[in-house]
Amino acid sequence: MYDIRNEASSTGADHRYRAFLAEGEFRIPRCAECGRAHFYPRVVCPFCDSTSLEWVLASGLGHVYSTTVVRGRSAAYNVALVDLEEGPRMMTRIDGLAPESVTIGMPVRARILADDEPLIVFVPEQPR
């Protein structure tokens, strides 16, 4: 388990999050004191103000909390909010289906899009 306490305090939360993504790992901070995970990453727990944060591997599983289709000039694309199994919510995009076919409550699984700047997107997950 990764422990932020072992790192130089000059490393920023954004920086660390992106460094993990670049290594192919989707990690989120979880508070060692109150046990709650949060997103976006911070250096102080927003629930109990503890600074004892661990970077845990996210399961990648979640469900769509809300969804919209942005009707851009050139193309329409999805923007969604996904609630992670670990609790936190994040903005993202659901790939692998038409943007208007994304529905609230849909189970999804995270995927790291390796680009210049690695990015988490989600694809539909068959309910188990």
Place this chain on the structure above:
Amino acid sequence: MSGRRNGIAVAGTGLAALGHAGSRSEQDIIAQAAHTAVRASGLRMSDIDGLITASLTSPWWVMRMAEYLGIRPSFSDSTMFGGSSFIAALEIAQLAIAAGRCENVLICYGATPRSAPSSSQINRMRAELDPQHYEHPYKPFNPVTSYALATARHMHEYGTTREQLAEVAVSARRWAQLNSDAFARDSLTIDDVLAAPMISDPLTVRDCCLVTDGAGAFVVTSSERAADLCPAPVDVLGVGHAHWHRQISSMPDLTVTPAVDSGRRAFATAGLRPADIDIVELYDAFTITPILFLEDLGFCAKGEGGAFVEGGRTGPGGSLPMNTNGGGLSFTHPGMYSIFLVIEAVTQLRGQAGDRQVDGARTALVHGNGGVLSSEATAILGVS
């Protein structure tokens, strides 16, 4: 209701450049609105010792406006609460006046997004100055996309329909048709709203507020002083302000806004309940917002806002007149709107609203919204 301890009242108000500012700058039109408001208060600019203003672009705005207006305020504030700023300003002004830091506070705002639209360079700069690293990569077309996400969730949880959303736009348009200052006055039906181009599902362009030029200003002072200054001061009976998040992805429940807190505080101070309110001016940045605020402010139960606005209830002749100038959807909307909510409520409470006057209006609730349902400010105004 007047003369309450530490009470403040709105004296004069001013409007300028509604719709299109021509070649006037933002500072020009704010100064025009401010001049009107100060004179209508029975004051001169040199009497203004408190200044509250804010800009979507310049963090130096209160200093620039004081410089332009030639005033040296003993109290100033320029906190950015987005579109809720100028109702949140009532709380700040109240505290400052009660603390004896100033007597006559000028609250003003204006912008020219129609005659001088932001360049793509400025839009990029704004995004860089307020970085949202966990949202911007997904290219939300904000603010519309964030409100669309809230709308979709409300529809999912409560069965709110696009027709009910459209009722809000149609009601606003019917008020605008009674207001010669309103920007959009042509006919608008529910079918027109539904058939309009989609921007971010389920919001069409007709579910979204206007982009116009415009400036507004008003002066607040102690209730006692206001009664001496002008014939019809409007008392600020209660104010509340709350903010919970900045970005939509950090909003805990997209169907419940900080208006539950701001409204509770405002009603508690005023000693009133929703049933005591004659008219409401609720920031209609998008058709979903008045629906959420009617619920969160206690005019109906959570989830019933869509049904509440059906059948013209909030339009002219309806039982709860709402956004009586035509709102951000049809009256005007220069980037931030809450200054106009206060001005319209004051105009109504003074009985000066002409064709759109709501007979016998004695109490008004004004509610400003900033960011993406982020900052909510409520004030209750009344005349005795």
